[in-house]
Amino acid sequence: DGGITQSPKYLFRKEGQNVTLSCEQNLNHDAMYWYRQDPGQGLRLIYYSQIVNDFQKGDIAEGYSVSREKKESFPLTVTSAQKNPTAFYLCASTRDPNEKLFFGSGTQLSVL
Amino acid sequence: QKEVEQNSGPLSVPEGAIASLNCTYSDRGSQSFFWYRQYSGKSPELIMSIYSNGDKEDGRFTAQLNKASQYVSLLIRDSQPSDSATYLCAVKDSSASKIIFGSGTRLSIRP
Numbered sequence: 761d762g763g764i765t766q767s768p769k770y771l772f773r774k775e776g777q778n779v780t781l782s783c784e785q786n787l788n789h790d791a792m793y794w795y796r797q798d799p800g801q802g803l804r805l806i807y808y809s810q811i812v813n814d815f816q817k818g819d820i821a822e823g824y825s826v827s828r829e830k831k832e833s834f835p836l837t838v839t840s841a842q843k844n845p846t847a848f849y850l851c852a853s854t855r856d857p858n859e860k861l862f863f864g865s866g867t868q869l870s871v872l
Numbered sequence: 873q874k875e876v877e878q879n880s881g882p883l884s885v886p887e888g889a890i891a892s893l894n895c896t897y898s899d900r901g902s903q904s905f906f907w908y909r910q911y912s913g914k915s916p917e918l919i920m921s922i923y924s925n926g927d928k929e930d931g932r933f934t935a936q937l938n939k940a941s942q943y944v945s946l947l948i949r950d951s952q953p954s955d956s957a958t959y960l961c962a963v964k965d966s967s968a969s970k971i972i973f974g975s976g977t978r979l980s981i982r983p
């Protein structure tokens with residue numbers, strides 16, 4: 761079955777620690793996105809990538825980093841510079857940004 | 873920064889009535905507009921996409937687009953308890969591959 765897989769489902773970060781959220785898709789989509797969702801809020805764009813080895817900052821990129829070394833994979837690293845990382849993180853992909861986004865099941869990140 | 877605005881709600885509608893959800897956007901050049909439904913703790917799922925001015929109907933759902941006024945709306949007819957969810961309006965940026973979401977409207981259908 762084609763789809764987007766995010767892992768882990770739950771993640772805990774200690775003070776000063778970097779953590780990496782995984783996002784893998786087998787839909788052969790070029791465009792991939794990372795969004796952050798706080799309780800009761802909408803989705804805010806962190807980073808997006810249109811093609812391999814290229815990515816752009818979204819509206820809230822500070823404290824985050826990404827890579828796009830393979831078409832299928834778009835991992836997100838939450839660095840220690842992100843002081844309030846507790847949120848629900850969603851990865852999405854699409855064949856065409858003018859068409860629907862396919863979402864992963866999300867990762868809930870909490871701070872210990 | 874380009875923005876998408878929605879009333880956060882909650883919007884409470886009796887079962888069987890019409891629910892009306894509204895969204896405004898700041899990017900005048902945008903051409904692609906989306907409504908997603910999100911249940912608590914789950915990922916968003918696409919309800920409707922709309923690209924041209926006017927109405928687009930799909931079952932109980934009708935999306936309406938007015939580019940001159942920069943608003944998009946979603947009507948849900950014969951509302952059911954299963955329609956209770958958060959509805960997210962999304963707009964594709966006219967100059968980039970960014971897709972910007974609004975803050976979402978919480979809809980509650982009361983029996």
